[in-house]
Amino acid sequence: MSSAGTFRVCETGGPPLREALAEAVALPSVLTTMLRSLIEAWPDEVYTRPLVTTRFLGQRTTYVCDPQLIRSLIVDQAGALERETFMLRALAPALGSGILTADGPHWRGQRRTAAPMFRPDRVRDFIPAMAAAAHATRLRWLGRTPADARAETERDLLPEMMRTTFDVIVATMVSGDSRLEVEPFGRAIDAYLGQTAWKIALSMLRAPAWTPHPGAGAGARAAHYLRSEVARTVARRRDRGEPGADLLGLLLQARDPETGERLSDEGLIDNLLTFVAAGHETTALALTWTLRVLADHPAVERRVLDEIARLGADPAADPEAVERLAFTRQVVLEVMRLYPPAPLIVRRTAAEVRLGDRVIPAGESVHVPVYALHRHLSLWDRPEVFDPDRFAPAPTASRDRYAYLPFGAGPRVCIGMGLALTECLVILATLLPAFRFVPVRAEMPEAQFRVTLRPKGGMTMKVVPRHVR
Ligand code: HEM
Known part of the structure; x- marks a missing residue:
């Protein structure tokens, strides 16, 4: 799991000027992290929450980490x-x-x-x-x-x-x-x-x-x-x-x-x-x-x-x-x-999409962070442990198909x-x-x-x- 996500979660919008200044200051370290490995830039919430939105340089990215929301997005x-x-x-x-x-x-x-x-x-x-x-x-x-x-x-x-x-x-x-x-x-x-x-x-x-x-x-x-x-x-x-x-x-x-x-x-x-x-x-x-x-x-x-x-x-x-x-x-x-x-499936919305009660307008980034989904705390018991019996027929049948991608x-x-x-x-x-x-x-x-x-x-x-x- 990433130790400290670089992209911050945006729930409320935040004061734009202060945010823009903070982003400008953070830019070199964000670039360094992304070059090292994009996964490290993901917010830690992708391992615990169903839906996470970040904003950076005015660009919103929504990480979809819930199996049914993923199905709604990339299938329906x-x-x-x-x-x-x-x-x-x-x-x-x-x-x-x-x-x-x-x-x-x-x-x-x-x-x-x-x-x-x-x-x-x-x-x-x-x-x-x-x-x-x-x-x-x-x-x-x-x-x-x-x-x-x-x-x-x-x-x-x-x-x-x-x-x-x-x-x-x-x-x-x-x-x-x-x-x-x-x-x-x-x-x-x-x-x-x-x-x-x-x-x-x-x-x-x-x-x-x-x-x-x-x-x-x-x-x-x-x-x-x-x-x-x-x-x-x-x-x-x-x-x-x-x-x-x-x-x-x-x-x-x-x-x-x-x-x-x-x-x-x-x-x-x-x-x-x-x-x-x-x-x-x-x-x-x-x-x-x-x-x-x-x-x-x-x-x-x-x-x-x-x-x-x-x-x-x-x-x-x-x-x-x-x-x-x-x-x-x-x-x-x-x-x-x-x-x-x-480890990552990415899309851009060409038209508005709905994820549960959230509406994502056209022109935004939507990511399925597969690496995080596979280690998500609400989907996997002791996610860091290697256990091939998770894929035996019975546990596989009882798991949501969209938890594993x-x-x-x-x-x-x-x-x-x-x-x-x-x-x-x-x-x-x-x-x-x-x-x-x-x-x-x-x-x-x-x-x-x-x-x-x-x-x-x-x-x-x-x-x-x-x-x-
Ligand atoms: C362990 C091996 C492989 C993994 C983990 C893997 C993973 C993936 C994933 C996750 C996607 C979906 C990407 C998306 O939705 O944006 C994909 C698409 C694709 N893969 Fe694989 N792949 C593997 C092997 C292969 C092989 C052997 C081939 C062909 C010989 C192949 C050809 C493709 C192609 C052409 C697509 C694009 C499909 C489309 O957009 O319609 N992959 N792969």
């Missing part, structure tokens, strides 16, 4: 909401106007066109590619010689998991013909996300879009690199003349079921890059936090290992076994409660949810029986908002092979 009144300016400023230079960043009819058409690609039967077809990527990581960690295979090696698991999920996304999206290279691509994503904290903070502080900031040049170069690499991939596939059976192939052939239209080349690039960026980073974070949390909870890890062994869950040999890993799935869900890879909800719910969960299970079922993970530092790394929720300073652990043949 979804049509009155649009993408928030600061998220667009942060993401659109790289992702263009794809499913994640578009609004209105342009979004709806793309969502309808892409939705069939993420159906459960399609996801199941991708399990062998996921298993192959996980196996490649296993071999990489075991090294080349028997001595390597016995060695304990310190590794930062964040880039390791990024590489694994990148391999999965490349294999499932652009199998066979890809020349996307994991390291430069990963570096470009890091450079890009690294400067989004500035873009978000400056946009929230109402600075114009052209305001210079550290990392802006590197961010622009990274966006250019990412887009041109993906554009080349699309062009290579078009030249081949045959679409292929992977997600790019499906996207190339997909038609909007209502209009019959296909995606333009620009639309293909926007969405392919969206899937690569949104898909591999978030899933890698879920896995990185999971490996660390399991290392801190050996009894839970034992239950996971027993389940994998009992079901003989070798995802490469038996894709369906993955779906039976019920407890392992609970573990991933509970880790994403504590460390939601997407790692993938969002409503029309803009994550399109890759099924893919991501299956991928986490496949990778865990491959790596956990092969390695123990030992944290090199006792304290958990700080969770830092970078659009996603990253462990500050990475997640270095000793990777210890369990069996040496």
Whole structure:
């Protein structure tokens, strides 16, 4: 939980002049906090109250922390909401106007066109590619010689998991013909996300879009690199003349079921890059936090290992076994409660919305602070405690569905949810029986908002092979 929220709660309005002066004085420290991690700027009340409104520099932001109000907002009144300016400023230079960043009819058409690609039967077809990527990581960690295979090696698991999920996304999206290279691509994503904290903070502080900031040049170069690499991939596939059976192939052939239209080349690039960026980073974070949390909870890890062994869950040999890993799935869900890879859902009101007896006019920011919702004192018993049994069938059935939103909800719910969960299970079922993970530092790394929720300073652990043949 944040120790001292930077944004103050505004209930009454307050005397504007005094408030404006106080804000001007506070500006440097607000900026510093937002750059460190936006979550620290949230008022503490987001962990205890249903609805919290703050005002800063004349801009009101309402944090919605009550499950039924969240449902009312992002499901029932979804049509009155649009993408928030600061998220667009942060993401659109790289992702263009794809499913994640578009609004209105342009979004709806793309969502309808892409939705069939993420159906459960399609996801199941991708399990062998996921298993192959996980196996490649296993071999990489075991090294080349028997001595390597016995060695304990310190590794930062964040880039390791990024590489694994990148391999999965490349294999499932652009199998066979890809020349996307994991390291430069990963570096470009890091450079890009690294400067989004500035873009978000400056946009929230109402600075114009052209305001210079550290990392802006590197961010622009990274966006250019990412887009041109993906554009080349699309062009290579078009030249081949045959679409292929992977997600790019499906996207190339997909038609909007209502209009019959296909995606333009620009639309293909926007969405392919969206899937690569949104898909591999978030899933890698879920896995990185999971490996660390399991290392801190050996009894839970034992239950996971027993389940994998009992079901003989070798995802490469038996894709369906993955779906039976019920407890392992609970573990991933509970880790994403504590460390939601997407910790904030933001919207701007395009028209007036009503939340209970509160009316929010058009043009205001509404936030669902997922990280705080998942630790809210009125929703969770001992919220800071890791307990995967919270996600057993009975407690899940008795909990409000909108109290837990790692993938969002409503029309803009994550399109890759099924893919991501299956991928986490496949990778865990491959790596956990092969390695123990030992944290090199006792304290958990700080969770830092970078659009996603990253462990500050990475997640270095000793990777210890369990069996040496
Ligand atoms: C653990 C992994 C993942 C997490 C936690 C996650 C989380 C989320 C969340 C919270 C949203 C909703 C954002 C909002 O309402 O503003 C979202 C949207 C989205 N996600 Fe994911 N995601 C994950 C994996 C994936 C994967 C694997 C893909 C694709 C390959 C993907 C593609 C998308 C797209 C395209 C959207 C935008 C949907 C729309 O606006 O219609 N995500 N994701």
